[in-house]
Amino acid sequence: xxxxxxxxxTGIALHWLIALLIFGAIPLGxxxxxxxxxxTKLKLFAWHKWVGVTIFLLAALRAIWRVTHDVPAxxxxxxxxxxRAASITHGxxxxxxxxxxxxxWLMSSALxxxxxxxxxxxxxxxxxxxxxxxxxxxKVHGALAFTMALLVIGHIxxxxxxxxVDRDDVLxxxxxxxxGPRT
Amino acid sequence: xKKYFLGLVVALTCGAVLATEFNSVQSEKSRxxxxxxxxxxxxxxxxxxxxxxxxxDPAKPDMxxxxxxxxxxxxxxxxxxxxxxIKHKAWFDTQSFPTARFISSGxxxxxxxxxxxxxxxxxxxxxLDIAAPFTFKPEGSGGRVEGSFTIKRLAYGIGxxxxxxxxxxxxxxxxxxxxxxIAAPVAATKSKK
Numbered sequence: 001x002x003x004x005x006x007x008x009x010t011g012i013a014l015h016w017l018i019a020l021l022i023f024g025a026i027p028l029g030x031x032x033x034x035x036x037x038x039x040t041k042l043k044l045f046a047w048h049k050w051v052g053v054t055i056f057l058l059a060a061l062r063a064i065w066r067v068t069h070d071v072p073a074x075x076x077x078x079x080x081x082x083x084r085a086a087s088i089t090h091g092x093x094x095x096x097x098x099x100x101x102x103x104x105w106l107m108s109s110a111l112x113x114x115x116x117x118x119x120x121x122x123x124x125x126x127x128x129x130x131x132x133x134x135x136x137x138x139k140v141h142g143a144l145a146f147t148m149a150l151l152v153i154g155h156i157x158x159x160x161x162x163x164x165v166d167r168d169d170v171l172x173x174x175x176x177x178x179x180g181p182r183t
Numbered sequence: 184x185k186k187y188f189l190g191l192v193v194a195l196t197c198g199a200v201l202a203t204e205f206n207s208v209q210s211e212k213s214r215x216x217x218x219x220x221x222x223x224x225x226x227x228x229x230x231x232x233x234x235x236x237x238x239x240d241p242a243k244p245d246m247x248x249x250x251x252x253x254x255x256x257x258x259x260x261x262x263x264x265x266x267x268x269i270k271h272k273a274w275f276d277t278q279s280f281p282t283a284r285f286i287s288s289g290x291x292x293x294x295x296x297x298x299x300x301x302x303x304x305x306x307x308x309x310x311l312d313i314a315a316p317f318t319f320k321p322e323g324s325g326g327r328v329e330g331s332f333t334i335k336r337l338a339y340g341i342g343x344x345x346x347x348x349x350x351x352x353x354x355x356x357x358x359x360x361x362x363x364x365i366a367a368p369v370a371a372t373k374s375k376k
Contacts, residue, residue, distance in 0.1 A: 036264075037264045037265065037267075037268045038345060039345055039346060039348050039351040039352070042221050042222055042351050042352070043222065043351060045222075046222035046224070111262065112226070112227070112261055112262065113221075113224060113226065113261070113262075114224050114225065115224075116222070116223050116224045119222055119223035119224075120223070122224075131262075
């Protein structure tokens, strides 16, 4: 079966929605971590966790979408290493979309602060309170998020290189309203 | 025979009195904990050090008395940041008010093994009426007094200024107590005088 030329509307919507949430969650996470305790800090932590849960849920939808839909093939003429690098990056990003929120959830559980989604829906604590484990998970969560940030930067740089240098449709086909390649 | 019988009655009565007037709180088997909500997330805490004087006979609850003093510097509010913050002026101001104190004014039966203690709770220089329902259940060589009550932290000035926002930290704080009490014969004799 021939690969489609464009992503579906659902695929595009999920991509940009998740992108937006990551752009919010990572800087927020870095900013809030070292704040002195204040009501603002408590609010930011809660919001960060709500965004994380949302990313996890959207990632689940996106994974379902991805296995039930074909996606456009790499553009013609790309060197094999670039095709492989793109494929590995995409795969890792998919994994991190689950693992980063999950590590945050585990960290919260171990630190004794339950996650209550939007202040309404309490998520079960996956671990019992354990300060030492919580501090380890805090580092793990940070390292995973940092890895994700690096991959996202690489992903963006590659998209811009395709758009500005190669002048192909790699970025354009992920934008809403794109109907097909230019002729 | 009559004399023997009288002796038995006296022995039984004394035994019953000694066994039912609980007057010594075993702090190592007792806990005072609390739960507040931050951004609607329940956060548990506890007080490491407290002393309690209780005199309670389940058969005569009206005669009962209780006094509990809590060392507020022994607070564990869930994590280190919170433990430092909560001793500050805006919270408990433990430098000026190191102790919270409950003194009962009366205890009444609510039926079966349920009771209620009324009294004044003094925190941060404010003395307010509270009512704490509790249960009493025999346990091992003594009994367990277990109950809870809810306070409004702002009524005591706990968490003032920027922390007064109850959407972030709930005004309601549930305080739970579980005290293991035994009947100590010497103290029992004393308290009856």
